[in-house]
């Protein structure tokens with residue numbers, strides 16, 4: 041079906057589904073608004089308004105793979121707080137750790153008795169030998185970038201067009217007409233971010249080689265599979281080239297596994313044998329508690345020791361925040377690494393994701409749509425393109441806010457919450473086979489409606 045027709049159908053669907061959403065949520069509607077809530081824009085975080093619903097649904101309870109909203113609607117959650125709850129809402133071992141942490145002190149600015157075990161677990165699980173904690177993946181990326189600059193003595197950074205690595209100034213750029221520019225809509229942006237950041241298309245080996253040729257780039261910061269601009273898989277051989285070229289240029293490789301931790305135990309890096317110099321993870325690693333981790337090689341750690349000694353070794357380093365490395369974080373990290381983020385959990389996630397991938401592909405074919413399903417482990421993305429996209433330009437060309445909104449709203453009214461800002465399904469180990477099949481059936485219904493065909497479920 042032609043894109044214009046599909047978008048027209050999508051607009052009609054959005055109108056009808058928005059009415060259904062409203063009718064089912066009088067309490068959520070009443071709870072919303074600046075005057076009622078006291079919040080700027082009526083929400084504690086402005087992103088909460090960016091969902092394609094007429095107003096945000098207010099969550100009363102979240103447990104496992106399910107949410108209940110303020111109006112009592114039960115919803116199967118495959119957004120999972122955009123990965124923050126990837127292992128399900130409130131995993132029992134993390135809840136237990138929280139209970140105990142409450143009586144053992146939440147934060148002291150000293151290592152807790154869990155610290156050594158957590159450090160060993162990080163080394164064992166993710167491969168790099170030296171680690172530090174932060175509160176968010178944004179923090180961890182900022183700290184890792186600072187270290188890359190410190191140890192290389194270089195100022196510049198390279199990212200891939202379409203990237204998102206959190207609220208990290210250096211990375212909030214776009215590639216426009218061959219130039220790296222500050223991203224549109226940034227608030228209070230006073231410096232041209234293109235001065236120190238270079239953005240190039242993903243999967244473009246020649247552009248990478250050219251950008252690194254000046255030997256002035258401290259690090260390349262990359263997601264192993266790009267997940268924030270649709271989903272862009274690496275072309276065969278791209279990671280090998282990335283490692284080879286960064287090594288040759290004396291540039292460090294910083295891998296951001298915050299989303300691709302969905303790949304399997306140890307993240308994409310471990311599963312695919314990448315060899316980064318620095319690595320960052322956040323979001324689900326503490327089971328929903330704000331904690332992030334960043335790791336480095338022994339060589340970087342050694343160099344950092346020297347630099348710290350030369351600088352007298354203490355004082356403000358620009359790295360760390362007061363609540364980072366807290367007893368609370370360590371307790372939750374330990375519970376998550378030991379008991380939640382396990383081989384068995386990933387096995388279940390992969391099995392459910394297999395089922396969903398096959399079901400979605402069948403529904404797309406039945407509806408006669410020329411879409412694909414991209415996937416990195418437990419993370420699946422419906423891409424409105426007949427072939428996998430190779431870079432952000434292709435991803436943007438394939439995207440449609442209208443079709444996406446229609447898909448989201450319709451799926452939500454059928455009881456399934458997709459991830460906003462793209463068409464992402466995240467599979468937690470709490471998702472049952474029945475829920476996975478229900479998700480597929482709902483997707484078949486919606487794609488059938490969009491394409492005006494009766495889809496085979």
Ligand SMILES: Cc1ncc(COP(=O)(O)O)c(C=O)c1O
Nearest residue numbers: 176177178204205206296298299
């Ligand atoms: C790849 C990646 N890295 C880092 C972040 C930042 O995470 P946070 O917002 O928890 O700091 C995000 C957020 O979406 C992300 O997608």
